[in-house]
């Protein structure tokens with residue numbers, strides 16, 4: 001079997017992808033979402049001979065999965081990437097796709113339409129070769145990874161694969177672990193009254209101040225805990241704070257949204273319990289202190305063993321790639337949580353991932369992140385790096401499906 005990367009196709013595809021506005025509407029009101037880019041990808045995948053499924057769990061939030069079946073039963077590999085982007089504020093030419101000095105300029109060129117184009121290039125090479133492999137390759141282009149991961153969450157209810165590569169930008173390093181997060185809302189409760197009526201008013205903002213003081217102590221304590229070898233210690237920050245309605249009114253309510261970053265081994269319940277313990281302690285010391293806490297959203301941490309078969313394969317593929325080896329990355333700098341969770345080691349028992357798995361029953365046996373990169377300001381090699389990534393991905397998947405060695 002002989003594979004050849006169609007460089008022109010890959011670059012052209014990347015240019016097409018970045019010219020389609022796919023800003024996540026959950027982040028930017030009015031953003032168009034993924035419908036148009038998903039339609040483009042569906043057409044492209046079908047032209048390559050793949051079977052294409054379209055999924056739309058929420059109107060306008062579309063994911064596409066292309067399936068390239070081999071000649072017989074065998075392992076299934078998923079290449080996963082998100083097609084939504086963040087906003088374009090402050091960008092001069094967010095959708096130009098202009099190429100200068102070997103670099104392609106646009107919103108999402110790096111995170112992560114470059115990776116999607118690389119996946120397409122890899123799958124096209126496999127399809128063009130008429131490869132008589134066994135097993136199946138799936139290319140999943142998912143919605144909403146920049147926010148709540150509804151795209152991959154949906155796919156986990158529909159697909160079962162043996163391994164997955166989430167192609168988030170990691171500068172071509174292999175990412176074996178990722179922090180999770182829990183968004184926790186704390187509301188302190190007061191009593192509204194005219195500003196002159198100190199005898200009636202109870203100030204929720206002052207109560208929040210006391211809570212924040214205790215939260216600050218927890219924040220410092222978290223970073224003294226035993227760090228995870230790849231992702232470091234847990235942490236938190238007081239992300240959003242709102243309280244009160246007018247200068248001459250005692251605040252009846254103050255709300256704080258905390259982001260608690262979790263490391264492998266930590267749970268959503270544990271993180272929430274730490275916050276509730278602060279509330280309980282303050283209330284025990286002062287009966288006038290009233291507050292509630294609740295979890296808004298959680299995405300669990302993950303890690304995959306460096307001994308996993310997929311990890312070893314990607315490492316070997318990286319070593320064979322032109323000019324790059326595959327390293328190991330502490331991974332908290334990239335997004336793509338839902339996708340990462342989708343390919344975690346099946347038998348591990350962190351809870352919220354298990355919740356997703358239980359809902360869908362469709363997760364990979366093992367997973368990893370590797371990536372292409374193509375961003376004008378952050379890339380060391382621009383398009384040349386992207387071109388290098390394609391063989392890495394291709395060899396990885398080819399080796400996997402051919403050897404049936406998972």
Ligand SMILES: [Zn+2]
Nearest residue numbers: 111112335336
């Ligand atoms: Zn991303």
